[in-house]
Amino acid sequence: MAIKLGLAVAPENALMSAFVVFRDKLEISLEKAARLGYDGVELALLHRDQVDLSSIKTLLKDTGLEIPMVSTGQIFADTGVNFTHSEADKREKAVSDFLGLMEVAAELGSMINIGRLRGMLHEGEPSEDYFRQSMDRVLSRAGELGVTVALEPVNRYEINFLNTVDECARMIRSIGHKNLVMMPDIFHMNIEDPSIEGAFRKHADLVGYVHFADTNRWAPGRGHMDFQSIIGSLKDIGYEGYASVEILPYPEPDQAASEALSTLRKYI
Secondary structure (H helix, E strand, C coil): CCCEEEEEEECCCCCCCCCCCEECCHHHHHHHHHHHCCCEEEEECCCHHHCCHHHHHHHHHHHCCEEEEEECHHHHHHHCCCCCCCCHHHHHHHHHHHHHHHHHHHHHCCEEEECHHHCCCCCCCCHHHHHHHHHHHHHHHHHHHCCCEEECCCCCCCCCCCCCHHHHHHHHHHHCCCCEEECCEHHHHHHHCCCHHHHHHHCHHHECCEEECCCCCCCCCCCCCCHHHHHHHHHHCCCCCEEEECCCCCCCHHHHHHHHHHHHHCCC
């Protein structure tokens, strides 16, 4: 088996902050992704009612695509609710909305991610305790539904909690739940980690899903990321999961999606 390639997409009613290549009706985005040659699409959602599950399942059958990941960043972007919020009702909303999307992921056989939704560390507050309490609820439900949760290290300019792969790995190991893995994003790793390849090799047992983008967040090949070396390190650790393209849709979405795939296929 080889590494599979995915493309980040969102419904046409997604927030403008959704970090996706295609923002359109899902039947259009999935048809485009399939025609280009992607193996699957990562689906960015805010609410579970944004999608009709029966329609999506039909689209997947028709296109041969998978949905390997449901991403949840829009929950944070919408109102700022998160797992470490100072106000209990905001933490509750973050968990509740996340669990709703987890049910979508369960129906689609997908993983679900936690990026900025985990929240920030706040001085004088038990922020990490709040995070762990939220994670207890999330992982309990994940175990019931059989869904894998992927915790993503995010760079310091976006959040102040779990920035490096090492920090994220320590947290995952301390929680010690079988449904919790790590979702490294090489854009963030390029900022925070001394070696992208070294981080993959060091924490090979935790890597469950990967995000690809070039150094400028454009399509792979538009910056100076060494994709041959990075993909080589993933092959070295025996990684056979998804690497999804989460990039800016520049110079325009179709071209970005096509360029990303053609660059990555050289090495996969």
